[in-house]
Amino acid sequence: MNIKHLKDLHHRGIFSEIDIHFARFITSLANDNDPDIFLGAALVSNVTGKGDVCLDLNLLSGKVLLEREKSLGPVVCPELAVWREKLSATRVVGRPGDYCPLILDEKNKLYLYRYWEYEKKISDSIKRRLSKGIRKVNLTILKGSIKKFFPESTSAAGDPHKEAALIATFTNFCVITGGPGTGKTFTVAKILALLLEQFEDQQLKIFLSAPTGKAAARLSESIKTARAKLDCSDVIKGAIPTEASTIHRMLKTIPGSPYFRYNSENPLPADVVVVDEASMVDLALMSKLMDAIPVEARLILIGDKDQLASVEAGSVLGDISAKFHSVGNRSSRRRFLENSCGRSEELTAENRNRFQQLNLYDCIVDFKKSYRFADSSGIGGLSRAVNVGDNGKALSLLKNTDQSINFKEIHSPRELSRALSEKIIEGYSHYLQTDDPSEALNRFNRFKILCAVNMGPFGVDAVNRLAEQVLTNVNLIQPDVWSDNPWYRGRPVLITSNDYNLELFNGDIGIVMPVPGTGSDDLYAFFPSAAGGLRRFLPHRLPEHGTVFAMTVHKSQGSEFDEVLLLLPDKDYPVLTRELLYTGVTRARHSVAIWGTETVLSRQISRRIERISGLRDALWE
Numbered sequence: 001m002n003i004k005h006l007k008d009l010h011h012r013g014i015f016s017e018i019d020i021h022f023a024r025f026i027t028s029l030a031n032d033n034d035p036d037i038f039l040g041a042a043l044v045s046n047v048t049g050k051g052d053v054c055l056d057l058n059l060l061s062g063k064v065l066l067e068r069e070k071s072l073g074p075v076v077c078p079e080l081a082v083w084r085e086k087l088s089a090t091r092v093v094g095r096p097g098d099y100c101p102l103i104l105d106e107k108n109k110l111y112l113y114r115y116w117e118y119e120k121k122i123s124d125s126i127k128r129r130l131s132k133g134i135r136k137v138n139l140t141i142l143k144g145s146i147k148k149f150f151p152e153s154t155s156a157a158g159d160p161h162k163e164a165a166l167i168a169t170f171t172n173f174c175v176i177t178g179g180p181g182t183g184k185t186f187t188v189a190k191i192l193a194l195l196l197e198q199f200e201d202q203q204l205k206i207f208l209s210a211p212t213g214k215a216a217a218r219l220s221e222s223i224k225t226a227r228a229k230l231d232c233s234d235v236i237k238g239a240i241p242t243e244a245s246t247i248h249r250m251l252k253t254i255p256g257s258p259y260f261r262y263n264s265e266n267p268l269p270a271d272v273v274v275v276d277e278a279s280m281v282d283l284a285l286m287s288k289l290m291d292a293i294p295v296e297a298r299l300i301l302i303g304d305k306d307q308l309a310s311v312e313a314g315s316v317l318g319d320i321s322a323k324f325h326s327v328g329n330r331s332s333r334r335r336f337l338e339n340s341c342g343r344s345e346e347l348t349a350e351n352r353n354r355f356q357q358l359n360l361y362d363c364i365v366d367f368k369k370s371y372r373f374a375d376s377s378g379i380g381g382l383s384r385a386v387n388v389g390d391n392g393k394a395l396s397l398l399k400n401t402d403q404s405i406n407f408k409e410i411h412s413p414r415e416l417s418r419a420l421s422e423k424i425i426e427g428y429s430h431y432l433q434t435d436d437p438s439e440a441l442n443r444f445n446r447f448k449i450l451c452a453v454n455m456g457p458f459g460v461d462a463v464n465r466l467a468e469q470v471l472t473n474v475n476l477i478q479p480d481v482w483s484d485n486p487w488y489r490g491r492p493v494l495i496t497s498n499d500y501n502l503e504l505f506n507g508d509i510g511i512v513m514p515v516p517g518t519g520s521d522d523l524y525a526f527f528p529s530a531a532g533g534l535r536r537f538l539p540h541r542l543p544e545h546g547t548v549f550a551m552t553v554h555k556s557q558g559s560e561f562d563e564v565l566l567l568l569p570d571k572d573y574p575v576l577t578r579e580l581l582y583t584g585v586t587r588a589r590h591s592v593a594i595w596g597t598e599t600v601l602s603r604q605i606s607r608r609i610e611r612i613s614g615l616r617d618a619l620w621e
Contacts, residue, residue: 009042009066009075019045026101030090036078040087044102044110048313053115053283053613057083057108084108096120109614115313118287122316123618125290129173129299130358137169138198145197148231149190161187164365165194172298175278175364177305177321179383180560180586181372184302185219188274189226191300192240195272197232204271208244211285211310213498213505215277215558217528219244246505247275247285248498251292258284262292270297277558278303283314283613305366306387308583309609311554319615324364360619372589378405379588386582391605398594405585410595411570413457419595420463421470423565424449428467428549432476432490437513437526438534444492444511446562449550450584452576458569458596460550467549486547487523487539489513494548494555503535504543507558512539553584564588568596568604576604 009015023042027033044055061080077083087093087104094100096116103116111119150162161183168174168191176184196204208223210216224242251260251268262268273293275281278301281289293299301317309315373380378397382405385393398407410416427447431440449467453459471477471490479488491512498505510527514520515536524536553566566584568576581604585592594601 012066014065015042015046016049018049019043026092029101030092032090034086034090036083036086037090039075039077040083040110041102044112047612048112048115051309051311051313051315051609051611053111053119053314053611053615055110056612057110059612080108105614107614107617109612111614115283118283118314119613119615119618121287122283122290123615125295126173126320126360126619128295129171130360130363132172132295133358134170135172141198142169142194145194149194160365160367161190164367165191167363167365168298168300169194169198171358171363172295173363174298175301175317175320176367177303177317177364178367179304179306179370181370182367183369183371184367185222185276186226186229187367188300188302189223189230189240192223192272192274193227193230193232193236195298196236196239199271200236202271204239205269206239206241206272206274207250207268207270208241208274208276209247209250210244210276210558211247211280212277212507212558213246213495214507214509215280216244216246216505217508218558218560219274219276244276246498247281247289249500249505251288253500260288260292263288264291266292267294268292268297270294272298272300274300274302276302279305279307279315279317280310280557281316282310282312283316283615284312285310286314286316304586306579306582307586308554308557308577308579309611313611314613314615315609315611316615318611319613320360320619321364321366322616323620324361324366378403379585379592382592383582383585386578386585386605389578389605389608391602394605395598395602404591406593407598407601408593408595409597410567411597413462413570416458416567416595417466420449420466420567424467424470424549425474425476427563427565428471429474429476431511432471435513435516437511437516437536440490440511440513441509441526441528441534445509445559447565448556448559448561448563448587449565449567450553450556450587451550451567452553452580452584453569453573454552456569458567460552463550463567464547468547487512489523492548493525493542493545494551495543495545497544499543502537502541502543504537507555509548509559510537553580553587556587557583559587560589561587562590564592566592566594568594568600570597570600572600572603574607576600577607577609578605579609581605 010020019042022045023038026041027038030037047055057080060077061083063077064074065077066075092100093102093104096103096105101113103111103113146162150159164174164176164187178184192206208219210219220242227237227240227242230237251262253260270293303317305317305321309318370380382394382397385397398405410419431443434440449463451458451460451463454461468479472479477488477490489512493510493512495504495508496506504527508527510525512523512525514523523539525539525542526534526536529535564587
C-alpha cells in the first residue's frame with residue numbers, strides 16, 4: 001500500500017478533501033511519508049467530521065477499506081501493534097497530557113488534540129463537581145418545601161421528580177433525563193423555587209439556557225407556565241427567571257472567534273445554571289460551557305438521552321447517562337434521600353459522611369412516566385418500541401387502527417408526489433386563510449412535514465419545492481416566478497444561523513405577511529417574541545434562512561407540533577437510526593404518520609447511533 005492508493009479512497013468518496021489535506025499536513029509536519037501515518041491522520045479527520053470524538057484503532061486495525069480493483073488497492077489498515085508503534089514513534093502524536101496535534105491514549109483511541117482536550121475538560125469538570133460532596137442545607141426549610149411542592153409523594157426515592165429536587169439541592173451537578181411530557185421542566189421550576197426558599201436571604205443568580213433559539217423560547221414558555229402553578233409566595237415566584245437564552249448568548253460570543261467572554265478565567269457570575277435540550281449540545285460547546293460555570297455553582301442538565309445526538313462531534317448527554325441503569329449503589333442513595341426528609345440527626349449521623357464523595361450515578365434521575373402520552377397511547381407505545389429496537393412491536397402498532405399513528409407504504413418519488421400534494425393542501429391551507437400573523441403562526445405550527453435527509457426526492461429541498469408548487473397551483477400562495485425575488489405572502493422561513501443583534505436564532509420559525517390593517521402590501525417577516533407577542537423584520541435584514549414547509553428531524557429538535565408527517569427515503573442510509581425515528585415521532589403532540597417502505601423502516605429501527613469517544617469510560621470507570 002502507498003499514499004497513491006490512499007488517495008483512491010478520496011476518489012471513491014470515502015475520504016473528503018479536508019481529510020486528505022489534513023493527512024498531508026500531518027505527514028509533512030512529522031517529516032514522515034509512511035502511508036500508515038497518513039492513513040491514521042486521514043481517518044481521525046474523517047470520523048470526527050461524522051460525529052465521533054476519536055478514532056478507535058481497535059475497530060479498524062486489519063480492516064480492508066478498499067478492495068483490489070484492477071490496478072487499484074487494496075487499502076488495508078495495519079495491524080494494531082504495528083499501527084500503534086508507528087504512530088507513537090512520530091513527533092506529531094503524543095500521549096494524554098502532551099501538547100501535540102494528535103493524541104493516542106492507552107486504549108488505542110486516536111484524537112485530534114482539541115477533541116481530547118474538550119473531553120478531558122468535561123470529565124474533569126464533572127469530577128470536580130462530584131468531589132464537592134453534599135452541600136449544607138437547612139433541613140427544616142427543605143422538608144417544608146418538599147412537602148409543599150411534592151404533596152402527592154410519600155417516598156423520596158420512589159418519586160423521581162422529588163429525587164431530582166433533592167439531588168439538585170444537595171449537589172452541584174444534576175442530570176434529569178426523560179422523554180417528552182415526563183415533567184422535566186415543571187420539576188425544574190419546583191427546584192428553582194425550592195432553592196430560592198433555601199437561600200431567601202440571598203439573591204441567587206439563575207441562568208436558563210438551551211442550545212438553540214427555538215429551544216430557549218420553549219424553555220421560557222414552559223418555566224413561565226410552571227411558575228404560575230407553584231404553591232409559593234409571590235416573592236419566590238418573582239425571583240424565578242422566565243427568560244432563557246441560547247448558550248452562546250449566555251456565555252457571550254466573541255465575534256469572529258470560537259471563544260466566549262465567559263470562560264475559566266472569567267467565570268459566569270452564576271449560582272444556578274439550567275441547560276435544557278442537553279442532548280443537542282456537542283462536545284466543544286459543552287466543554288466551553290462547563291469551563292465557564294464556577295464549580296461552586298449548581299449545574300442542572302435536562303434532556304432526552306434517547307434523542308438524536310448533537311450535529312457536531314460527540315454525544316455528551318448519552319455518555320454521561322450511559323451506564324446509569326447498570327451501575328451504582330441504589331439502596332444507599334435511596335436511604336440518603338429518605339433520610340433527608342426525615343429527622344435531621346439521621347441524615348447527619350448515618351449518611352452525610354458516606355455521601356461526601358458522590359458517584360455520577362447519585363446525580364442522575366431518569367423520568368419514565370409520560371403525562372402527555374398515556375400507556376395506551378399510540379405515540380407513546382411506538383416511541384417505546386422504537387427505543388428498544390422492537391421492530392415487530394413498532395410495525396404492529398403502526399398497522400393497527402389507532403388514529404394517532406399510521407404507516408403508509410411509499411415506494412417511488414412519483415407516488416410520494418401524488419400522496420403528498422393532498423397532505424400539503426390539507427395541512428397548510430388553514431394558516432394561509434388568515435391575515436393575522438399571530439394566528440397564522442399558531443396555525444402553521446400545528447402541522448409539520450419532517451424529512452430524514454436534505455437531498456433527493458424524499459428530502460427537505462425537494463419537498464419544499466413541491467409544497468410551493470402545489471400551494472401555487474391552488475392559488476393559496478403567489479410567488480413571483482418571473483423574478484429572483486423569493487418573498488411572497490405566507491412564505492414560512494426557518495432561521496439557520498444566530499444573529500445576536502436581531503435576537504433571531506437558529507431554529508426560529510417565522511411567517512412573511514403584510515402588516516394587518518394598514519392597507520399596505522409591503523411584506524415583513526413575523527416571529528414570536530420570547531416576551532409574548534410578535535416581532536417583525538424586513539425580509540432583507542434576516543440572517544441565513546430557508547423555506548420551511550418541510551424541515552429535517554435534526555432541525556425539529558426542541559419543537560412540537562400537533563400533527564407530524566415523517567418522510568423516510570426509498571433507500572437505506574447510515575443516517576437512518578432509531579434515534580432519528582424516535583426524535584421525529586416524539587415531535588408530535590396528537591398524531592404522527594410515517595411514509596416510506598417497511599424495509600427501510602425496519603432497518604432504521606435496528607440501527608443505533610454509535611459515536612466513539614472516551615468520555616463514557618472516563619466518567620464511569
